[in-house]
Amino acid sequence: MRFHPWLLLRSVLLVLVLAFVAVPMIVVVWTSIQPDPYPAFPPSGLSLTWWDSALTREWLLPMALSAEIALGSALCALLVGSAAAYALARGPARGRAALEGFLASPLLLPEIVISLSVIQVISMLGARGLIGPTLLVVAHALIGIPFVLRTVGVSLLGVNPLWERAARDLGASAWRAFATVTLPLMRSGMFAGALFAFIVSFNNVELSLFLTTRDSNTLPIKLLQYMEYEYSPTLACVAVTSVLGICLITGVASRFVHLTEFIHGGTK
Amino acid sequence: MIAQLRTKEPTTQAGTGGSAVTLRGIRKQFGSAAAAVEDLDLDVHPGEFLTLLGPSGCGKTTTLNMVAGFLTPDAGRILLDGQDVHQLPPDRRDTAMVFQQYALFPHLTVGQNVGYGLRMRKCPKAEIRERVADALGRVGLAGREDRLSSQLSGGQQQRVALARAIVVRPKVLLFDEPLSNLDLKLREQLRLEIKHLQRELGITSIFVTHDQTEALVMSDRIAVMRDGRIEQLGTPETIYREPVSAFVAGFVGQSNLIPGVCTEGGAGECTVRLATTDAVRAHQSGTIAAGDAVRVLLRPEALRLDTAAGGPSITGRVIDVVNEGNLATVVLVITESIQLRVSVSDPGAHSLPTPGDEATVFIPPGVARALPAD
Numbered sequence: 246m247r248f249h250p251w252l253l254l255r256s257v258l259l260v261l262v263l264a265f266v267a268v269p270m271i272v273v274v275w276t277s278i279q280p281d282p283y284p285a286f287p288p289s290g291l292s293l294t295w296w297d298s299a300l301t302r303e304w305l306l307p308m309a310l311s312a313e314i315a316l317g318s319a320l321c322a323l324l325v326g327s328a329a330a331y332a333l334a335r336g337p338a339r340g341r342a343a344l345e346g347f348l349a350s351p352l353l354l355p356e357i358v359i360s361l362s363v364i365q366v367i368s369m370l371g372a373r374g375l376i377g378p379t380l381l382v383v384a385h386a387l388i389g390i391p392f393v394l395r396t397v398g399v400s401l402l403g404v405n406p407l408w409e410r411a412a413r414d415l416g417a418s419a420w421r422a423f424a425t426v427t428l429p430l431m432r433s434g435m436f437a438g439a440l441f442a443f444i445v446s447f448n449n450v451e452l453s454l455f456l457t458t459r460d461s462n463t464l465p466i467k468l469l470q471y472m473e474y475e476y477s478p479t480l481a482c483v484a485v486t487s488v489l490g491i492c493l494i495t496g497v498a499s500r501f502v503h504l505t506e507f508i509h510g511g512t513k
Numbered sequence: 514m515i516a517q518l519r520t521k522e523p524t525t526q527a528g529t530g531g532s533a534v535t536l537r538g539i540r541k542q543f544g545s546a547a548a549a550v551e552d553l554d555l556d557v558h559p560g561e562f563l564t565l566l567g568p569s570g571c572g573k574t575t576t577l578n579m580v581a582g583f584l585t586p587d588a589g590r591i592l593l594d595g596q597d598v599h600q601l602p603p604d605r606r607d608t609a610m611v612f613q614q615y616a617l618f619p620h621l622t623v624g625q626n627v628g629y630g631l632r633m634r635k636c637p638k639a640e641i642r643e644r645v646a647d648a649l650g651r652v653g654l655a656g657r658e659d660r661l662s663s664q665l666s667g668g669q670q671q672r673v674a675l676a677r678a679i680v681v682r683p684k685v686l687l688f689d690e691p692l693s694n695l696d697l698k699l700r701e702q703l704r705l706e707i708k709h710l711q712r713e714l715g716i717t718s719i720f721v722t723h724d725q726t727e728a729l730v731m732s733d734r735i736a737v738m739r740d741g742r743i744e745q746l747g748t749p750e751t752i753y754r755e756p757v758s759a760f761v762a763g764f765v766g767q768s769n770l771i772p773g774v775c776t777e778g779g780a781g782e783c784t785v786r787l788a789t790t791d792a793v794r795a796h797q798s799g800t801i802a803a804g805d806a807v808r809v810l811l812r813p814e815a816l817r818l819d820t821a822a823g824g825p826s827i828t829g830r831v832i833d834v835v836n837e838g839n840l841a842t843v844v845l846v847i848t849e850s851i852q853l854r855v856s857v858s859d860p861g862a863h864s865l866p867t868p869g870d871e872a873t874v875f876i877p878p879g880v881a882r883a884l885p886a887d
Contacts, residue, residue, distance in 0.1 A: 411616040415630035
C-alpha cells in the first residue's frame with residue numbers, strides 16, 4: 246500500500262483527540278488503584294488500599310443524597326420539559342423561538358449567579374429554612390429542563406400531528422390519543438432528557454454551592470470541601486464509583502432507547 | 514349495523530329515508546381570508562357514495578374536516594343520522610376517515626392499527642381479533658397482522674388505513690384524497706376496490722378529490738365545489754352531460770368552450786351565434802335570453818370531422834394530432850384565441866388530417882350546450 250501523508254496526519258489527529266477526552270478518566274481510574282498518596286509515573290504498583298476509606302458512610306451518604314436529588318430534579322425537569330416541548334411543537338408558531346430561548350436561558354447564566362439569586366429570593370421571603378435537598382431538587386430542575394426540552398423536541402419532530410388526529414377520529418379522547426400515540430413515540434426523547442437532567446444534577450457544584458447545609462452535602466460539594474483541606478486518592482475512588490453508577494444507568498437505558506440520536510440532534 | 518351486508522340503496526329515493534349526513538348553512542372562515550366554505554347545504558343519502566370535487570382551495574377538505582369534527586363551522590348545523598353533532602368532538606362522532614398520507618400509527622403493527630378504533634370502543638379482545646382479521650381480508654391483506662406499517666408499500670398502507678376505518682363500522686366513511694399519493698396504476702386499481710368495498714358494506718361515504726376521473730368512476734353523486742360553494746350537485750352522468758356552468762364543464766372531462774351570443778332564447782333550447790361560425794341550436798340549463806353572452810360547450814368526442822354528420826360546421830387549421838391508438842385528438846386553431854379539440858375514436862379506420870391542413874368540424878344536432886358566460 247502506498248504511504249499517504251494525509252492519512253497518517255488524520256490518524257494522529259484522531260488519536261490526539263481521543264486521548265484528550267480519555268486522559269482525565271484514565272488518570273482518575275489509575276489513581277484509584279495504585280498505592281501512593283501522590284501517584285507518580287511510572288506507577289509503583291497496584292493496590293486497592295484507598296477504596297477502604299472510599300466505601301464508607303462518609304462518602305456513600307452524600308452519594309445517595311446526590312442520587313436522590315438528581316432523581317427528583319430529573320423527574321421535575323422531565324414533567325415540565327416534556328409538557329413545554331409538546332406545547333412548543335403543537336402550539337401556535339408565534340413566539341415559539343422566544344419561549345424556547347427563555348426556557349433554555351438558565352444554561353446561559355453562570356450557575357453560581359443562579360445559585361446566588363435563589364439564595365437571595367429565599368432570604369427575602371424569610372424562608373432560609375427551605376435550604377437543603379428539597380430546594381436543590383427545584384433548583385437543579387431549572388438546568389435539567391433545557392435538556393429535556395431539546396431531546397423531547399427532537400423526538401416530537403418525528404411525530405406527525407395527523408396521527409393524533411386519526412386516533413381522535415377512531416374514537417380516542419384527546420388524552421387517550423396523546424397517551425396511546427404521541428406519548429409512546431416521544432418516550433425515548435423523554436428518557437434521554439431525564440438521563441441528561443439526572444447527570445447534570447448529580448455532578449452539579451455551582452448551583453449547589455450556596456444551597457447545601459452542613460449535614461446535607463451532595464457528593465460534588467463534599468468532594469470540593471474535602472479537597473480544600475487535604476488530598477487523598479480516596480477522592481478518585483469516590484469519583485470512579487459515581488462514574489460507574491452513571492455508566493450502569495446509561496448502559497441499561499441505551500438498551501431501550503437510542504440515546505446517541507439525541508446527542509447529535511438526529512432526525513428519524 | 515352492517516353485520517348483514519346491505520345492498521346499496523338507490524340514490525333517487527331522497528325524500529323517503531332521510532339523509533345520513535345533513536349540512537345546513539355551513540360557513541367556515543380562516544382568519545381574515547375569504548370564507549373557505551360559504552352557506553353550504555348538502556344531504557348525503559344513506560349508503561350513498563358522494564364525492565366533493567373541486568380544485569384546491571375550493572373548500573372540499575374543509576367541509577370534510579367539519580363533518581369529521583376536526584374543524585368547527587362558524588355557522589350552520591351538521592347532522593349525522595338526524596343527530597346534531599356539530600358541537601361534538603371527533604371521537605364522539607361515528608365517522609371514520611381515510612387520509613391522504615395514510616396516517617398509520619408507526620409504533621403499532623398492522624393488526625394493532627386496524628384494531629385501534631375497536632380498542633377505543635372497548636370491544637372484547639376476541640371480537641377485536643376476529644373483526645381485524647375480517648377487515649384485513651376484505652382489503653386483501655389477510656394474515657398481515659404482525660407486520661409493521663413501515664414494511665408495507667404505499668398501496669398496502671392505504672389498504673390498512675381503509676381496513677382501520679371500516680372495521681369500526683362507522684355511520685359515515687370520509688375519504689380525504691386517499692389516492693393522491695399513489696401512482697396511476699395503483700390509483701386505478703384502488704378506486705375500484707374502494708368502490709366495491711363501499712357498495713358491499715353499504716357505508717355512506719363522502720370522498721374528497723380534485724381528480725375528475727376518480728369522481729366520475731366512483732361516485733353515485735358528485736358535488737362540484739368552487740370558492741366554498743357547491744356549484745353543481747348531481748350524478749356523474751348529469752355533471753358530465755348537463756353541466757350548469759363553464760366552470761363545471763371545464764373541470765369535468767375534456768371540453769371546448771366557444772364564446773357566443775344567444776340570438777333566440779327558449780325553454781330548454783336556444784339559438785346561439787358562435788364567435789366562430791353560424792348559429793347552433795344548443796341545450797341550456799337555467800335561463801338564457803336573447804342577447805346574453807354565453808359559452809357553448811362542445812365535448813371533443815361529440816364533434817365529427819366527416820361531412821356525413823351534417824349540421825353546422827367550424828373550419829380551422831390543424832395544429833396538432835395526438836394519436837393514442839384507440840383514440841386520437843385533433844387540435845384546430847379557429848381564431849387566434851379559440852382552439853377546438855376533436856376526438857376521433859378508432860383512428861385507424863379514419864384518415865386523420867395532418868398538422869397544417871385545413872379541416873372542417875361538424876357539430877351534430879343535440880350536442881351543443883349553452884352555458885352562461887362567467
